[in-house]
Amino acid sequence: MDVLTACLSTALPAAGDGFRSATGQYYEIRLAVPRPDPGPQGVIACALSQAARHRPVTELTITRPDDWHVHLRDGAALPDTCRDMARYFGRAIVMPNLTPPVTTVADATAYRERIQAAMAGLGRQFEPLMTLYLTDRTTAEEVQRAADSEFVHAIKLYPAGATTNSAAGVADLAGLYPTLEAMEKHDLPLLVHGEVTDRGIDIFDREAVFIERHLAPIVQRFPGLRVVLEHITTADAAAFVGQAPANVAATITAHHLLLNRNDMLVGGIRPHYYCLPILKRDTHQQALLQAATSGSPKFFLGTDSAPHATNAKESPCGCAGVYTAHAAIELYAEAFDSQGALDRLEGFASHFGTDFYGLPRNSDRITLVKQDWQVPASLPLGDAPLTPMRAAETVGWQVRED
Ligand SMILES: NC(=O)N[C@@H](CC(=O)O)C(=O)O
Numbered sequence: 001m002d003v004l005t006a007c008l009s010t011a012l013p014a015a016g017d018g019f020r021s022a023t024g025q026y027y028e029i030r031l032a033v034p035r036p037d038p039g040p041q042g043v044i045a046c047a048l049s050q051a052a053r054h055r056p057v058t059e060l061t062i063t064r065p066d067d068w069h070v071h072l073r074d075g076a077a078l079p080d081t082c083r084d085m086a087r088y089f090g091r092a093i094v095m096p097n098l099t100p101p102v103t104t105v106a107d108a109t110a111y112r113e114r115i116q117a118a119m120a121g122l123g124r125q126f127e128p129l130m131t132l133y134l135t136d137r138t139t140a141e142e143v144q145r146a147a148d149s150e151f152v153h154a155i156k157l158y159p160a161g162a163t164t165n166s167a168a169g170v171a172d173l174a175g176l177y178p179t180l181e182a183m184e185k186h187d188l189p190l191l192v193h194g195e196v197t198d199r200g201i202d203i204f205d206r207e208a209v210f211i212e213r214h215l216a217p218i219v220q221r222f223p224g225l226r227v228v229l230e231h232i233t234t235a236d237a238a239a240f241v242g243q244a245p246a247n248v249a250a251t252i253t254a255h256h257l258l259l260n261r262n263d264m265l266v267g268g269i270r271p272h273y274y275c276l277p278i279l280k281r282d283t284h285q286q287a288l289l290q291a292a293t294s295g296s297p298k299f300f301l302g303t304d305s306a307p308h309a310t311n312a313k314e315s316p317c318g319c320a321g322v323y324t325a326h327a328a329i330e331l332y333a334e335a336f337d338s339q340g341a342l343d344r345l346e347g348f349a350s351h352f353g354t355d356f357y358g359l360p361r362n363s364d365r366i367t368l369v370k371q372d373w374q375v376p377a378s379l380p381l382g383d384a385p386l387t388p389m390r391a392a393e394t395v396g397w398q399v400r401e402d
């Protein structure tokens with residue numbers, strides 16, 4: 001019934017078009033008859049003949065995706081994180097919050113070489129896109145060196161104390177305005193962990209307050225600066241980025257699309273869902289789903305896959321971070337499927353981030369099939385076990401291995 005209603009309420013569809021039904025399913029249109037002449041009779045005949053042929057999407061081929069926010073860590077963890085990352089991602093923006101952090105182009109060069117060494121045996125093409133960690137001492141000269149380098153693509157702002165390994169982050173943002181000015185001049189994007197750290201601000205409000213106090217003034221003062229608000233978690237962030245000029249964008253994680261704070265806290269506390277910015281209430285989750293599936297090029301894929309050993313998460317003071325790299329595009333496919341918006345996944349995962357960073361889109365493709373598979377209860381992270389998202393549970397989409 002809703003198929004017919006959808007057909008009749010739109011202009012005559014063509015083969016290859018798609019639409020969402022009232023129940024949220026996405027239907028691809030396959031015309032088996034020539035497009036009839038317009039007119040009420042023709043529209044009804046067309047709708048009826050197509051209604052018999054509409055079927056839910058169970059297979060999806062998209063341009064190879066890239067991840068615009070990931071933590072690969074270092075040392076013994078690298079072969080494991082790199083293996084998961086290289087399975088189907090073409091490139092990834094690699095976060096610099098190591099201990100000690102990656103603050104100079106020289107640090108980024110050495111880190112990139114360690115990543116490439118870990119990738120060497122995998123037989124996959126994967127390009128790490130490096131970032132620097134902004135500190136109160138980052139100079140305009142270092143910004144220039146980063147802009148001149150072929151592989152540093154952005155500088156990351158962590159307010160001091162906001163998240164994992166952010167102790168060396170920025171304490172005085174206004175003091176850094178000359179550095180931001182240099183970034184604007186050299187067209188080097190600023191990536192932002194957008195949370196205030198004041199003890200008096202509730203953890204659930206920290207993103208919204210950061211936007212008001214810090215992000216809005218930066219965007220206003222540096223109109224030419226490209227800014228990515230990373231891993232957004234609130235309707236406030238989606239609205240801010242949505243109405244901002246084209247140089248302001250946001251990444252959205254799969255876990256923030258699939259979960260809200262009830263998933264983390266009702267019926268027992270689930271430390272593996274604890275991440276920063278923390279999961280918010282369901283209305284915010286809905287706003288993120290809406291932004292991600294809106295087709296707006298301002299919102300793109302950034303997994304924020306952030307591994308911590310299982311014992312560091314299952315602890316009296318557990319670390320923040322969710323590991324999703326083992327199943328990232330599949331989890332995003334689930335989220336988009338839940339909205340009947342699989343037709344919007346390719347833009348979000350494979351086009352918009354690439355375009356924002358001014359890089360060429362990948363030229364090859366991957367195919368996802370709607371098929372349950374079981375995630376292992378545990379994965380290795382160097383010498384320690386890691387508990388991945390959906391551990392010992394199923395994921396409903398799978399990348400078809402060639
Ligand atoms: N997201 C997280 O909860 N943790 C990240 C840091 C970050 O991206 O803020 C990590 O490095 O573990």
Ligand SMILES: [Zn+2]
Binds near residue numbers: 230
């Ligand atoms: Zn962060």
Ligand SMILES: [Zn+2]
Binds near residue numbers: 305
């Ligand atoms: Zn992160």
